[in-house]
Amino acid sequence: MRRGxxxxxxxxxxxxxxxxxxxxxxxxxxxxxxxxxxSVTDGSFxxxxxxxxxxxxxxxxxxxxxxxxxxxxxxxxxALISTAIAITLAAFAAYAIARLDFPGxxxxxxxxxxxxxxxxxxxxxxxxxxxRSIGLYNTYPGLIIPYxxxxxxxxxxxxxxxxxxxxxxxxxxxQVDGATPLQAFRKVILPLAAPGTFTAAILVFIFCWxxxxxxxxxxxxxxxxxxxAALAFFTGPSQFTAxxxxxxxxxxxxxxxxxxxxxxxxxxxxxxxxxxAVKG
Amino acid sequence: MLCAPAxxxxxxxxxxxxxxAVVLSxxxxxxxxxNETSWAGLSNYGTVLSSSLWWQDVLNTVLIAVISVSVELxxxxxxxxVMHRAIFGRGIVRTAVLIPYGIVTVVAAxxxxxxxxxxxxxxxxxALNIHVNWFSGHWTSLxxxxxxxxxxxxxFMALLLLAGLTTIDDGLYEAAKVDGAxxxxxxxxxxxxxxxxxILVALLFRTLDAFRIFDNIFIMTRGAQNxxxxxxxxxxxxxxxxxxxxxxxxxxxIFIAVLIIAFVFVRLLGVRMxxxxxxxx
Numbered sequence: 001m002r003r004g005x006x007x008x009x010x011x012x013x014x015x016x017x018x019x020x021x022x023x024x025x026x027x028x029x030x031x032x033x034x035x036x037x038x039s040v041t042d043g044s045f046x047x048x049x050x051x052x053x054x055x056x057x058x059x060x061x062x063x064x065x066x067x068x069x070x071x072x073x074x075x076x077x078x079a080l081i082s083t084a085i086a087i088t089l090a091a092f093a094a095y096a097i098a099r100l101d102f103p104g105x106x107x108x109x110x111x112x113x114x115x116x117x118x119x120x121x122x123x124x125x126x127x128x129x130x131x132r133s134i135g136l137y138n139t140y141p142g143l144i145i146p147y148x149x150x151x152x153x154x155x156x157x158x159x160x161x162x163x164x165x166x167x168x169x170x171x172x173x174x175q176v177d178g179a180t181p182l183q184a185f186r187k188v189i190l191p192l193a194a195p196g197t198f199t200a201a202i203l204v205f206i207f208c209w210x211x212x213x214x215x216x217x218x219x220x221x222x223x224x225x226x227x228x229a230a231l232a233f234f235t236g237p238s239q240f241t242a243x244x245x246x247x248x249x250x251x252x253x254x255x256x257x258x259x260x261x262x263x264x265x266x267x268x269x270x271x272x273x274x275x276x277a278v279k280g
Numbered sequence: 281m282l283c284a285p286a287x288x289x290x291x292x293x294x295x296x297x298x299x300x301a302v303v304l305s306x307x308x309x310x311x312x313x314x315n316e317t318s319w320a321g322l323s324n325y326g327t328v329l330s331s332s333l334w335w336q337d338v339l340n341t342v343l344i345a346v347i348s349v350s351v352e353l354x355x356x357x358x359x360x361x362v363m364h365r366a367i368f369g370r371g372i373v374r375t376a377v378l379i380p381y382g383i384v385t386v387v388a389a390x391x392x393x394x395x396x397x398x399x400x401x402x403x404x405x406x407a408l409n410i411h412v413n414w415f416s417g418h419w420t421s422l423x424x425x426x427x428x429x430x431x432x433x434x435x436f437m438a439l440l441l442l443a444g445l446t447t448i449d450d451g452l453y454e455a456a457k458v459d460g461a462x463x464x465x466x467x468x469x470x471x472x473x474x475x476x477x478x479i480l481v482a483l484l485f486r487t488l489d490a491f492r493i494f495d496n497i498f499i500m501t502r503g504a505q506n507x508x509x510x511x512x513x514x515x516x517x518x519x520x521x522x523x524x525x526x527x528x529x530x531x532x533x534i535f536i537a538v539l540i541i542a543f544v545f546v547r548l549l550g551v552r553m554x555x556x557x558x559x560x561x
Contacts, residue, residue: 014362015369022376025391025431026383032394032401043406093286100282108283115294117488119538121511122531125304125518126297149293152286212386212495213511217519228386232499244394244401251387258382266375273381273436274443 026255033248040244054249068250070222071230075254078140078226079208082147086155086204087197089148094159099168109160112153120150124217131218138220146214151204158203158272162196199272202265206258227254298535304528311522324529334513334530338537341509344422345490348429352486353479355430356437363438364445381435389499392428421505428496433489437482444478445471484545488538510534 032040036049058068097105127146128137136142166189174184215229222230231250234243262269305325308318328334363373380388394401396414405411414420448471456466472479494511501507503516514534518527 011367011369015366015373018359018362018373019376021431022379022435025388025395026379028395028403029387029391041401043401043403045403045407089286089289092282096282104283108287111287112290115290117485117538117542118294119488119492119511119531119534121492121494121514122301122535123293123297124515125524125528125531126300127293128518129304129524130297130300145289146293148289152290156286206382210384212384212498213515216498217515228384228495231386231390242401247390248394251384251390255383255387258384259379262378262382263375266371266378269378269382270374270439270442273439 026259029248029251029255032244033252035245037245054245055253057246058249058253067222067230067234067246068227068253071225071227072253074140074222074224075209075226075228078143078147078224079205081140082144082151082208083201083205085144086148086151087201090152090155090159090200091193091197093152094156094163097156097160098163098166109156112156115149116153116157118150120146120213124213127214128217137218138224140224142218143211143214143224143226146218147208147211151207154207155200155204158200159196162199163193165196166192195268196272199265199268202261202269203272206261209254209258298532301528301531301535304524305532307525309523309525311524324525325533327526328529328533333508334510334533336506337508337510337513340422340507341491341493341511344426344429344493344509345487348426348433348490349483349486351426351430352434352437353483355434356441356482359434359438360441360445363442377435377438379435380432381439383432385432385495386499388432389428389496392424392431392496393500396424415501416505418505418507421501421507425493425496425500425507428500429490429493432496433486437486440482440485441475441478444475444482447478448474480545480549484542487545488541491538491541492534510537 028045031045031047033054034050034052035042035047036051036053039047039049042048058066060066061069063069063073093108096102097108123146127142131137131139131142136145168189170188170192171184174188175181179187210228211226212228212232215226216232219225219229225233227250231247234247234250306319306321308324310317359373359377363370363377366373393415396402396404402414404414412420414424452470452474453466456470461469492511493509494515497503497507497509497512498515503509503512508516510530511534514527514530516527517523517530521527
């Protein structure tokens, strides 16, 4: 299509509209995070007085007394550990479902689907009570366990969809050519399975990074609170100032990595989200 | 058995707790008064079902779910068509659309709240030159909550619909064009009917998701101005008031409501579950 045609103009406007729709709230929170306390209420979309104070304030008090650093470390650690375990468990299950024929296969898939529809709030009360009595309340495992449960269905579905595409015969071909079973798996299957596995990992990580309900109900202090929950407990520098700027700064910090992720891996994420969604 | 660990992990936090929730819901159990615990039979359910708060919250939740999912379907379809037909800039659109999906819901909720806060931080009122106190009224609060929900979850809808769109054979459109069908006719006679399964699956998952709405409301209003959803009610009873008996009754009722919604979609609308997939918000 040539520039300057009417159709070109229409498409440009449409694309700009979609971009504005997606980006406005993000740009707004960035703008808020850069405003000085005096100008944060000026209602202007673009800051008139720029400052990085909101970011500095987040890191004051450091790891132990600061409002943000400990939750940030918690968020990263909990999301990474949950993702690693979930992907490992899901890879085994998905391998079995995609490759082997065994009774109960459809039951597992249907069960995973049911859990994907399960209202998390219905488990919060019992978990709160159970975790308190067995000492998991306000700990890393206390959050990791529910994250595993609710991310496994997603991981299994994505992985099954990807593993079904792998030409498994290659494994036998490699063995015929003299590779040991382990070599055949490592050199032939693993490289083929890696992209799908990586995609599933991104989606699970985003899910854990995002969670708020479990994070506020199953934790009680910054020692294991993740950032989304910690944000809800932010207080201003004094009783009379709202923590708007600080919340905005923290929001930007936990949003930037996700946006970078999305930009680098957009193709994979779309493939993962729609994997197995519609079977031709 | 390779599936065993995954199955156990999935059951550990769903089947067992929901059973435990049923047990809790049959007791008078308030952690503030642990010594007064006793069996209550179904009285907690009676209390919940006869309270006007529960029904108000059900109404709010259904309202939010129905409006936001309808808007998302229209908007998602438009975005899916843009992504499908775009001759250039497809990558940019795809990246842009994934941003709301990836963003932490709490962050998005704050962004929307701060944008609409009147006489304070918000830019919306000055930009439109209006003076609406958004968070002081029931309907205006709900409107902002729904806008935030729509913004966050339309991308997921759009991507599922896009996947459905790409399965439609282009030849059909060519044939229709030759037969003189215009763009509107092609959309309603070819695109929509062929996409019905994909649309229903997307609707099912988004409806269930919207019915569980929690983060947006918790951040923006905490249920003020009568904007409480059933999940917020459950949270208040369970965690804020530590009334595990009543709160568990609410939890179990929410679980039953979700079952009913899923049943309606599967049985009455004929969603084929084999085509379903877990949502990801």
